[in-house]
Amino acid sequence: MSSEEVLEDNLEILPSGSGLPLVLVVENNVDMRHYIMHNCDHQFAFIEAEDGLQGFEKAIRAIPDLIISDLMMPVMDGYELCSKLRADERTRHIPVIILTAKAGKKHQIMGYDCGADDYVIKPFDHEMLLARIKNLLNERKMLAEKFSLAWARTSSVAHGPTSDEKFIQRLNAILEKKYNDPEFGTNVLSREAGFSHSVLYRKLKSLTNHSPNSYIRNYRLIKAHDLLSNKHADISTVAYLCGFNNLSYFSKCYRQFFNRAPHEDYTLSSGK
Numbered sequence: 004m005s006s007e008e009v010l011e012d013n014l015e016i017l018p019s020g021s022g023l024p025l026v027l028v029v030e031n032n033v034d035m036r037h038y039i040m041h042n043c044d045h046q047f048a049f050i051e052a053e054d055g056l057q058g059f060e061k062a063i064r065a066i067p068d069l070i071i072s073d074l075m076m077p078v079m080d081g082y083e084l085c086s087k088l089r090a091d092e093r094t095r096h097i098p099v100i101i102l103t104a105k106a107g108k109k110h111q112i113m114g115y116d117c118g119a120d121d122y123v124i125k126p127f128d129h130e131m132l133l134a135r136i137k138n139l140l141n142e143r144k145m146l147a148e149k150f151s152l153a154w155a156r157t158s159s160v161a162h163g164p165t166s167d168e169k170f171i172q173r174l175n176a177i178l179e180k181k182y183n184d185p186e187f188g189t190n191v192l193s194r195e196a197g198f199s200h201s202v203l204y205r206k207l208k209s210l211t212n213h214s215p216n217s218y219i220r221n222y223r224l225i226k227a228h229d230l231l232s233n234k235h236a237d238i239s240t241v242a243y244l245c246g247f248n249n250l251s252y253f254s255k256c257y258r259q260f261f262n263r264a265p266h267e268d269y270t271l272s273s274g275k
Contacts, residue, residue, distance in 0.1 A: 023047050023048045024048070024068040024069065024140055025047070025048045025049075025050070025065065025067040025068050025069075026043070026047045026049050026050075026068065026069050026071060026136070027049075027050050027051070027052065027062055027065065027067040027069070027070045027071070028040060028049060028050075028051045028070075028071050028072075029052045029053075029054070029055060029057075029058030029071065029072040029073060029081070029084065030052075030053075030071070030072070030076070030102070031053050031073060031076045031077060032073070033053075035073070035102075039071060039129070042129035042132075042133070043129070043133055043136070046133070047136070053076075054076045054077050054078040055072070055076050055079025055081060055084035055087075056078045057078075058070070058079075058084055059079065059084055059087050059088065059094075062097065063093055063094060063202070064201075065205070066093065066094065066097070066201070066202055066206055067097060068097070068098075068140060068143065069097065069098045069136060069139055069140060069143075070088070070097055070098070070099045070100070071099075071100045071102060071132075071136070072084055072085065072101055072102065073101075073102050073103070074101055074103035074104075074105060075103065075104075081101050081102075081103070081119075083117075085099050085101065085117040085118045085119050086117045086118065088118065089117070089118035092166070092170065093198065093202050093206060095118075095167075096166070096167050096170075096206065096209060096210060097209075098120045098121075098140070098142070099119050099121075100119070100120065100121045100122075100123055100132075100135060100136065100139070101119040101121070101122050101123065102123050102125060102127070103122070103123075103125060104125045105124075120139055121135050121139065143209060144212075147210055147211055147212040148212070167210055170206070171210065171211070173196065174192070174196060174218070175222070177195045177196060178192070178219065178222045181195075182219070182222055182223050182226055182245060182246050183244055183245060183246050184246055185246045185247070185248045187219070187246060188216070188219065189203070189216055189219070192219065193215070200215075203215055220256060221260060223246050223247065224245070224256060224257055224260045224261070226245050227241050227244075227247075227253070227257065228261060230244065230245070231265060231268040231269045232268055238250070238254075238266060238269055241269075242254075242265075253265070
């Protein structure tokens with residue numbers, strides 16, 4: 004696990020770094036919790052909670068990649084948990100699978116109405132649950148690929164933004180004001196976005212597959228590319244205008260990101 008990921012309140016609840024997707028299992032029946040985790044072992048990292056309230060608190064602190072929640076639980080049931088997750092900007096992007104013995108259409112509709120992504124009837128085959136987990140995680144991965152570069156270039160969409168798109172737009176609005184400041188970094192981005200370091204890291208990583216540091220750097224590089232392509236200024240000036248105070252580091256990052264050197268884009272834009 005990277006030093007960026009091990010931050011603040013995540014220290015005591017995140018499992019040791021494995022690079023595996025993090026799944027929160029919220030289930031008051033300990034045997035069922037262990038059944039789920041045992042049969043998905045080595046494919047995911049797990050944290051667990053005994054009821055919806057504890058599950059919500061752990062979700063806020065860990066920002067898992069997916070949540071599996073029982074429906075009927077003490078203190079806070081699965082419906083309320085799902086509703087609270089969807090109402091909170093820190094967690095509304097997290098896929099949720101509801102587990103329940105209630106097979107009626109009414110209960111399934113209630114589950115989807117409160118924001119659940121899938122609804123699994125007990126008893127269930129663990130391979131079926133595993134397939135649904137993987138399907139939801141793959142959907143999130145495809146969405147992350149969509150956001151990865153496209154959303155670094157724009158802050159608006161014509162069709163009406165989703166909550167995830169609004170989150171990216173808000174980050175981009177902060178970056179647009181700050182990207183030329185070499186002192187601007189994850190501390191300022193976290194503070195202005197209203198998130199802790201760990202929450203911002205997990206949420207942004209889930210949505211774009213980039214850490215906050217990487218996202219800021221790529222945003223600056225895209226700005227630099229636009230300035231060079233429009234022959235706004237020479238390479239060293241463009242690097243400075245985009246928040247890079249080290250020209251060799253800027254050139255290295257530019258080449259890694261665009262697979263060509265800055266002078267190639269500047270030469271092309273100059274017509275030389």
